[in-house]
Amino acid sequence: MLVIDNLKVRVGGKEVLKGLNLTVNAGEVHAIMGPNGSGKSTLAQVLAGRDGYEVTGGSVTYQSRDLLPLAPEERAREGVFLAFQYPVEIPGVNNVYLLKAGLNAIRKHRGEPEVDAFEFLALVRDKMKLMQMDESFLNRAVNEGFSGGEKKRNEILQMAILEPKLALLDETDSGLDIDALRIVSNGVNSLRRADRAIVLVTHYQRLLDYIEPDHVHVLSGGRILKSGDKSLALELEKRGYDWVKEDPAAA
Amino acid sequence: MSSVSPFNQPPALDHYRTLFAERTTNVDAVGADALTALREASLDRFFASGFPTQRDEAWKYTSLRRLETRRFTLADAPPVATEDVRWIPDCGYRIVLVNGRMLPTLSTPAPQPPGLTILSLAQWMQHSPGEVAEFLSQSAFAAPGPFENLNGAFSDDGIVIDIADGTTLDRPLYIVHHWRASKPSVSQMAHPRIIVRAGRQSQCSIVTHYTGDDAAESLTNAWVSFDLAAGAHVEHLRLQEEGSRTFHIYSSQVRLARDARFTSHDFALGASLGRSSTLVQLAESGASVNLSGLFAPTATQHLDTHIRIDHAAAHTQSQQDYRGIAAGRGRGVFNGKVIVQPHAQKIDAKQSNRNLLLSATAEIDSRPELEIYADDVKCSHGATTGQLDPVSLFYLRSRGLGEEQARALLIRAFAHSMLSTVKVGPVRTWLEERVQRRFDLSASGIS
DSSP states (O other): OEEEEEEEEEETTEEEEEEEEEEEOTTOEEEEEOOTTSSHHHHHHHHHTOTTEEEEEEEEEETTEEOTTSOHHHHHHTTEEEEOSSOOOEEEEEHHHHHHHHHHHHHHHTTOOOOOHHHHHHHHHHHHHHTTOOGGGGGSEETTTOOHHHHHHHHHHHHHHHOOSEEEEESTTTTOOHHHHHHHHHHHHHTOOTTOEEEEEESOSGGGGTSOOSEEEEEETTEEEEEEOHHHHHHHHHHOSHHHHHOTTOO | OOOOOTTTSHHHHHHHHHHHHHOOOOTTSTTHHHHHHHHHHHHHHHHHHOSOOTTSGGGTTOOOHHHHHOOOEEOOOOOOOGGGSOOOTTOSEEEEEETTEEOGGGSOOSOOOTTEEEEEHHHHHHHOHHHHHHHHHHHOOSOOOHHHHHHHHHOOOEEEEEEOTTOBOSSOEEEEEEOOOSOTTOOEEEOOEEEEEEOTTOEEEEEEEEEOOSSSOEEEEEEEEEEEOTTOEEEEEEEEEOOTTEEEEEEEEEEEOTTOEEEEEEEEOOOSEEEEEEEEEEOSTTOEEEEEEEEOOOTTOEEEEEEEEEEOSSSOEEEEEEEEEEOTTOEEEEEEEEEEOTTOOSEEEEEEEEEEEOSTTOEEEEEEEEEEOOSSEEEEEEEEEEOOOHHHHHHHHTTTOOHHHHHHHHHHHHHHHHHTTOOOHHHHHHHHHHHHHHHHHHHTTOO
16 A cells, blocks of 8 residues: 655755655554654655655655655545644634535545535534544634644544545654543544554554554664564563664664 | 925825815805815815825825826716615615715615614705704814815715614614716715714614725725714724725724723725724723724735724723735735823723735735833733744645645635624625635635
C-alpha cells in the first residue's frame, strides 16, 4: 500500500529525513517510535502533503502511485488520513459541517452521490457513541474550546467517518489521560481492517499496550534504525533509545 | 481641518454654489426664510471647509479626489413601481426612500403602532418650514462635518422617527434607500436625513438598508441622528450594499442620556467608495454603546469605517468590535477613537479590530486610538491584520476539502461572528446569503 524509498526531506533548510525506507501493507499496523526531533512528525506531515517540507530525494509510492505530487485534498480523497498531533481550532466552522463536506468530497471523488442527510446523521451519531462523545459536539465549532482529550477523540471520529485506507496517527496518545487513551484506542482498534493500514507515530510505548502493532520501527536521526515486532517496543520502553543508536546491527 | 483653498477646489465648490442658487423652494410658507437661512448657513460652513482632504486626520486614508471631480445633480423623482425596488421581506415596518425621497406608496400601509410617529421631512417642510428649521437646528449635538453641512444645505427629504416614552416597538423599523436612474449619463446625488428620537425607557430596532444598482453614478450623502433619552434601548442594523458606481457617505451622530443603550451592527459591502462615520456621545452616567461591523472591500472598492466615542460622563461603557476582509485591490480603513474626558471616571472601553487580507494587492489600514484624560478607567484595544491561517487551511484540505472550498469556509467563518449577533432573523439570513456569495467569489479568485 505504501512504499517509502530513501526519502530525504528538508525543513527550513535543515535535513530532517535522511534516507528513510518503510513499506506498509494493507491490514498492517505499524508503530514508528523514536526520540524527540528524530523526524517522526515530519514523516507524518510529508505524507499528508503539508507545505514547507522540501523533498530532496527518494520517493513515496501509495497504491502504486507517486504520492508526492498530489495536493493534500487529493491525498485525502485517495484515502490518506492524518490525525493531527495538534488538531486545529477553527471558530465559525461547524464540526458536523466539516465531517459532511469531507465525506462528500471523498464520495464525489469516487463517483458516489452525496451522502443522504438522515443516513449521515445516523452514521455520525453511531461513531460518536463509539468515541463516547456528547451530542453537543454536533453543533460546536471544529475543536474550538475542546480539551486535549476531546480534540484527539474528534480526530478519531473524523477518521471513523472518512474511512481512510491509510491512517497516520501523529502522537495521538500525547496529552491523554488513561480513560481517554482507552477510548481513542478502542476507536482505532475498531477501524482495523484487512484493507486498511494504520501507522502510529508515538514517543511512548504506552499506546501500544492498547493498539497492538504488527511492526515496530525506531526512527532516529532521520532514518529507520531498527525494525521488529511488538517486543521491540517493550525493549525500547526498558532500555530507552540510546542503545539502538549504538547497536552495530542497526541499519 | 483643511482651510479654504481656492486653488485646488474652486470648480467643485462652484458647482455646488450654482446648484444651490438654482434650487426653488416654497417661499410662500410661513417660516420659509428660517429654513433657507439654515440651509445657507450649512452651505457657508461647507464652503469654509471644502471637501475634507487627506491632511485632515479623520480622512487620512481616504481620498475624495474622484468624488470631487463629479458634477452631481440633485436627484430627480422618476416614477417608481414596486418591482423596481429591492427590499428584504418581513423586516418590520417598512419605509421606502428612492433617490432620497420618501415614498409612502411603497412603505408599509398599516397604521403606525401606538407610540410611534413617522414624519416625512419633505411634507413637514412643505407645511411648516419654520418649525422644521427650528427642529433641525436643535437636532445636531456635535459640530457638523463637511458632508453633514452639504446634507444640511441640500437635504429636502428624510424621516423623523419619534418613539414615545415607555414604548417598545413590536417589530423593527426598516428603512430602505434605493437608487433609480432616469438617465445613465447623469450623476445624481441625494441627501437623506434621518432623525430618530427614542423616548425614556423606550425600545426599538431600526434597520437602514442602502441599496441600488449600477445603472448610473450617484452620491448618497446620508445624515442620521439618534437621540436616546434616559433608559432608552436602540438597536441599529445598517446594510450598505450600494451599486458599484455609487459614492456612499454616511454620517451618524448618537447621543445617549443616563442608562441609555445603543447597539449597532454595520455591514459595508457595496459602493465604489464608502464611508461610515459614527460619532457617539455618552453624555450621562450609565450610558453604554456597543458597535460592531464588517467591511469587505473587493475589486477596487474603498470602504472606510470611522468611529469616535466620547465618554463625557462617568460610569459609561463602550465596545467596538469590527472586522475587515479585503480582496482583489480592495482597500479598507478602520479608525476607531475613544476619548475619555477628565471628569469621566469608572469608564470601561474596549476596542477590537481584526482584519483579513485575501490578496497581495488588498490593503487595510487600522488605526485604533485612545485619548484618556481620566485616571480611573479600564480601556483596551487590539488590532490584527493577517492572511488566512495556513495551518487551518491545511487541516481542512487534509479532510478532503478543495483549496477554494477551504478558503471560502475560513473566510465565512471569520465573517460569521459578526453575523451571528444580528437578531433580526430575515436580515441575518439575507446577510449570510450575501456574505457567502461574495466570499465564494473571493476565494476562487474571481473578484
